[in-house]
Amino acid sequence: xxxxxxxxxxxxxxxxxxxxxxxxxxxxxxxxxxxxxxxxxxxxxxxxxxxxxxxxxxxxxxxxxxxxxxxxxxxxxxxxxxxxxxxxxxxxxxxxxxxxxxxxxxxxxxxxxxxxxxxxxxxxxxxxxxxxxxxxxxxxxxxxxxxxxxxxxxxxxxxxxxxxxxxxxxxxxxxxxxxxxxxxxxxxxxxxxxxxxxxxxxxxxxxxxxxxxxxxxxxxxxxxxxxxxxxxxxxxxxxxxxxxxxxxxxxxxxxxxxxxxxxxxxxxxxxxxxxxxxxxxxx
Numbered sequence: 572x573x574x575x576x577x578x579x580x581x582x583x584x585x586x587x588x589x590x591x592x593x594x595x596x597x598x599x600x601x602x603x604x605x606x607x608x609x610x611x612x613x614x615x616x617x618x619x620x621x622x623x624x625x626x627x628x629x630x631x632x633x634x635x636x637x638x639x640x641x642x643x644x645x646x647x648x649x650x651x652x653x654x655x656x657x658x659x660x661x662x663x664x665x666x667x668x669x670x671x672x673x674x675x676x677x678x679x680x681x682x683x684x685x686x687x688x689x690x691x692x693x694x695x696x697x698x699x700x701x702x703x704x705x706x707x708x709x710x711x712x713x714x715x716x717x718x719x720x721x722x723x724x725x726x727x728x729x730x731x732x733x734x735x736x737x738x739x740x741x742x743x744x745x746x747x748x749x750x751x752x753x754x755x756x757x758x759x760x761x762x763x764x765x766x767x768x769x770x771x772x773x774x775x776x777x778x779x780x781x782x783x784x785x786x787x788x789x790x791x792x793x794x795x796x797x798x799x800x801x802x803x804x805x806x807x808x809x810x811x812x813x814x815x816x817x818x819x820x821x822x823x824x825x826x827x828x829x830x831x832x833x834x835x836x837x838x839x840x841x842x843x844x845x846x847x848x849x850x851x852x853x854x
Contacts (some may be wrong), residue, residue: 572632573629573630574592574629575619576588576591576628576629577612577615577626577628581627589612589786590786591612591785593616593629593787594788599730601778602776602779604764604765604767604773604776604777604779604781606768606780606782608784608808608809611783611785611786612785613766616783617654619638620764621633621651621733622648623654625639633651634648650729652731653732654724655724655735657735657736657739658739659724660713660719660720663709663716667705667708668707668711669705672690672719672726674723676689676690676728690722692725693725696722696755697718714748717737717741717749721752730762731762732763733763733765734753734763734765735766736767737752737767754776765777770811770815771812771813771814771834774794774815774834775834778793778794779793780797782804782807789803789807795831795832795833798815812834814832814833814834814838815832818832818838818841821842829841
């Protein structure tokens with residue numbers, strides 16, 4: 572993505588610049604979090620990643636395909652980049668789970684045994700029991716419905732998964748299951764881009780954070796480096812994880828807590844290390 576800008580309702584009294592000269596590259600296999608205040612441009616950004624929106628200014632290149640080009644192969648782009656919207660279960664509509672999961676690849680021209688295999692693989696990847704295949708998706712729980720919706724994207728065998736608030740609206744158990752699924756997708760070799768309002772989640776899961784503020788990139792760095800700017804983030808209407816806040820306080824008290832601590836588990840490990848050193852010193 573190079574110098575991407577996007578203006579809604581251009582030339583009207585309601586003109587709004589959603590993205591302003593945004594540039595970055597995402598490498599294969601990365602796990603990238605996108606964060607920012609409401610209205611910062613996150614949704615506009617991710618809908619450019621699979622060409623639902625095409626550049627008005629700047630360029631978006633997906634595996635060598637310029638999505639702004641008149642002859643751009645958008646079918647290949649959308650096969651490469653799977654986009655899962657917030658509350659994707661609201662987009663379910665077929666009579667059975669299998670038919671819903673098959674809808675995307677079928678529209679891409681996949682048929683017969685190949686279609687059956689892709690549906691089976693996608694359902695297995697999201698942990699859906701094959702016995703659910705002939706059920707109506709509307710008979711399932713909220714978490715299961717979301718898995719069906721994600722399976723429908725995975726069935727197109729994308730290299731990149733873009734997920735907008737994948738755990739939104741789920742109860743604690745469902746939330747944990749969904750975030751574990753996202754982690755599993757990354758471990759399976761997918762490049763993952765995850766939009767989230769949860770600083771705890773992105774700090775724990777992501778390798779890199781892109782922070783948007785009024786359509787511009789404010790930070791593009793590791794979670795540890797991004798969260799080392801709590802005052803700037805607060806001015807943008809964001810926060811830092813509680814584990815990072817506590818780590819900062821402990822450093823102020825003289826504890827040797829590494830700067831890359833961004834999760835409760837990492838903080839606990841660091842504190843146990845400190846206690847172990849103290850025990851050895853007193854032995």
